[in-house]
Structure formats: C-alpha cells, structure tokens
Amino acid sequence: MRNETRVAITLGDPAGVGPEVIVKALATLPRKALANFVVVGNLEALERAKRVTSVSVNFETVPTDGAVLVDEVPLDAPLPEIGKVSAAAGEASVRYIRRAVDLALAGEADCIVTAPINKEAMNLAGHHFDGHTGLLAHLTGSKSSFMLLASERLNTIHVSTHVSLRGAIERATVERVLATIGAGHAHFMRLGRHPRIAVAGLNPHCGENGLFGDEDMRFLAPAVELAKAKGIDVSGPISADTVFARAHTGAFDLVVAQYHDQGHIPIKLVAFDTAVNVSLGLPIDRVSVDHGTAFDIAGTGKANHVNMLSAIAYARLVAASPRHPAAA
Incomplete structure (x- = not known):
C-alpha cells in the first residue's frame, strides 16, 4: 500500500511541447519528491525532450530511487515527429489518457495531470471528442463534467464550454446552472474553503428586466435561489461586465461563467501563465495545463513550464484532500 499521494502525468501529444514542459517542471522538484509521480507515456519521448531542453532528471520504467517512474504505453508505431499534426500523435495522446484513467479508477493514481493534446490530431486518429473534457467523461462513464479555471486571485467554473454561443444560451437552464454552482461549492468545501460564489449574467446587464433578454430572470435567478435554499453562499445573477473585477479584488471566491469565452x-x-484547468464532476481527479501543444515552438526547448508547475501543485493539493461526498 502506498503511503504517499501519487500523481499521474500524461505526456499529451508527443509532437507538441508536453514532454518538454514535463521534464522541465520535474527537474525543478526536490529529488525525494519524484517518487510521488508517474509519467504515462513513452520513455523515448521523454529522453528526446531532455535532449531538447538540456535538463537533468532521471526516468525509469521500473521503480528506482531518485528517478521518475514511466508507465510505458505501447504505440505500435514510431514516435511521431515533433511539431507536426498527425493521426499517430493523436492516437498516442488518447492511449496515454486512457491508461492514466485506468490507473486513477484502480486507485493507483490519486490525481491526473494532463499535458496538452491536439484536437485535430485526435480526430484524425478516429477519436471524435471535443478534447480532454469529452474524452474523460466517456472513459469514466460520466454524463458530463464541469470546467474550473483556477488561479490565485480568480476562479471561474463554466456552465458550458466547447459549444457555439447559440448552444451555450440553450444550455443555461435552471438545472445546469444549479449543478454548476453545486459542483464549484463542493470542490471548494473539499479543499477546506466555504466559497462565496457569484453567478455571472448571461445577457448584458442581466437583461435589464427583460429589455435585453429574459433568460437571466427565467433560468439563472431561480437556480441561484435553489442553491441558496441548499445553504450555498451564492449571489446573482450579477452583470458579467463587473463581476469578474469584483471577484479579482476579493469580493467572491468563485464566478459561475455561462459560456466558454x-x-x-x-x-x-x-x-x-498560472491558471490551471480542473475537471469537476468525474469519479477521478484531473488537473491540466491551460495552454495548447504549441507546435510552432515544439522541439526548440523554449516552452515555458510555469503552467505545468502550477498544475502539478494544484494536483497535489487535490490529491491530498479527501473527496467530498457532494463532489463524488
């Protein structure tokens, strides 16, 4: 039985900057902390990233003192070329995620950190998902999940993400807004914080009593009242042109955003550089960097690893916190 928390880091698209930011980030950690991580991917890709970045960190496919464990995932093909979109790279990235989910569901990993994937490459490989969010929901048998963007002074959870603006308006139902409020509340309670939550309005000025649309009155306001009845500290809807500034200056701990942008x-x-993407509503814990594969600089060693360090830190925080019953 493990005594320490274990974070599984997926390699992401092997043609992108994922392997580089992983090796850079892990190289900054104390040697004794490396035993708390397993990289799900390919040793060859990590060694290539080490050469590109000129950093020193040891990776092994068997547990070794002072080295990061690699859970080697068979590719059945040569390692994809750096900086190019390909079906092979898309297939590899999906295999890494699938293996990490298996580890988490089996209790062998306490949290997953995902490096960036490329949606085009994934779809070229025949995996037709909107990205990590849809794929993770599929692999865990979850109906849906919620995207939380977390940073030191501003946190926002989304009612909808990768849909059209028209689709986002249709998804802003009483049930979905209430579920989003609840997911954010449960997550913060799990981390030991009783959050002050603000719900951002959908229409300009929350519709001005129906002048600019009535969705805020019909859907958002009832959801807020239902959440209050459950004992959640929530306000709104509040005009979106002011609520984020108020949260950033300390008035709220979390803002419920109605759509992606x-x-x-x-x-x-x-x-x-520091905000991380956290998936809520899944039976496993997942944190991700909040940037893409950056094919234009992949292989140059220039990729900034600060966001990966933030994701790792948040993952360790989550992994050390018991899952709240309301978030399970």
Whole structure:
C-alpha cells in the first residue's frame, strides 16, 4: 500500500511541447519528491525532450530511487515527429489518457495531470471528442463534467464550454446552472474553503428586466435561489461586465461563467501563465495545463513550464484532500 499521494502525468501529444514542459517542471522538484509521480507515456519521448531542453532528471520504467517512474504505453508505431499534426500523435495522446484513467479508477493514481493534446490530431486518429473534457467523461462513464479555471486571485467554473454561443444560451437552464454552482461549492468545501460564489449574467446587464433578454430572470435567478435554499453562499445573477473585477479584488471566491469565452477571457487576462484547468464532476481527479501543444515552438526547448508547475501543485493539493461526498 502506498503511503504517499501519487500523481499521474500524461505526456499529451508527443509532437507538441508536453514532454518538454514535463521534464522541465520535474527537474525543478526536490529529488525525494519524484517518487510521488508517474509519467504515462513513452520513455523515448521523454529522453528526446531532455535532449531538447538540456535538463537533468532521471526516468525509469521500473521503480528506482531518485528517478521518475514511466508507465510505458505501447504505440505500435514510431514516435511521431515533433511539431507536426498527425493521426499517430493523436492516437498516442488518447492511449496515454486512457491508461492514466485506468490507473486513477484502480486507485493507483490519486490525481491526473494532463499535458496538452491536439484536437485535430485526435480526430484524425478516429477519436471524435471535443478534447480532454469529452474524452474523460466517456472513459469514466460520466454524463458530463464541469470546467474550473483556477488561479490565485480568480476562479471561474463554466456552465458550458466547447459549444457555439447559440448552444451555450440553450444550455443555461435552471438545472445546469444549479449543478454548476453545486459542483464549484463542493470542490471548494473539499479543499477546506466555504466559497462565496457569484453567478455571472448571461445577457448584458442581466437583461435589464427583460429589455435585453429574459433568460437571466427565467433560468439563472431561480437556480441561484435553489442553491441558496441548499445553504450555498451564492449571489446573482450579477452583470458579467463587473463581476469578474469584483471577484479579482476579493469580493467572491468563485464566478459561475455561462459560456466558454465569458470565463476564459478574464482569467487569461489576469493569470495567463498560472491558471490551471480542473475537471469537476468525474469519479477521478484531473488537473491540466491551460495552454495548447504549441507546435510552432515544439522541439526548440523554449516552452515555458510555469503552467505545468502550477498544475502539478494544484494536483497535489487535490490529491491530498479527501473527496467530498457532494463532489463524488
């Protein structure tokens, strides 16, 4: 039986910067901490990334003192070329994620950290998902999940993400908004915080009493009242043009954003390098970097590993916190 928490890090698309930011990040950690990690991927890709970045960290496919364990995933093909979109790389990235999910479901990993994947490559390989979110829901048998973007001074959870704006409006139902509030509340309670939550309005000025649309009155306000009845500290809907600034200055711990860009734009403005992506509502814990594969700089060693360090730190925080019954 393991005495320490174990974080599984997936390699991401092997043609992107994932392997580079992983080796850079792990190289900064104390030697004794390396036993708490397993990289799910390929030793060959990690060694290639070490050469590119000129960092020193040991990887082994068997447990070795002072080395990071690699859970080797068979590719049945040569390692994909750096910097190019390909079906082979897409297939590899999906295999890494599938293996990491298996580890987490079996209790052999307490949290997954995912390096970036490329949606085009994944679809070329025949895996037709919107990215990590849809794939993880599929692999865990979950109906849906919630995307939380977390940073030091601003946190936002999304009612919808990778859908059209029209689709996002349709998804802003009482049930979905209430579920999103509940997922965010449960997560913060699990981390030992009683969050002050604000629900961002969907329409300009929350619709101005129906002048600019009535969705805020019909769907968002009832969801807020139902959440309050459950004892959740939640306010709203609050006009989206002010609520993020108020949260950033300390008025709220979490903002419920109604759609992808409403939540992503403010947090990327204030915490571009440090915000991490956290999946809530799954039977496993998953944290991700909040950047892409960056094929244009892959293989140059220039990729910044600060976001991977943030993801690792948040994953260790989550892994050390018992799952709250409401979040299970």
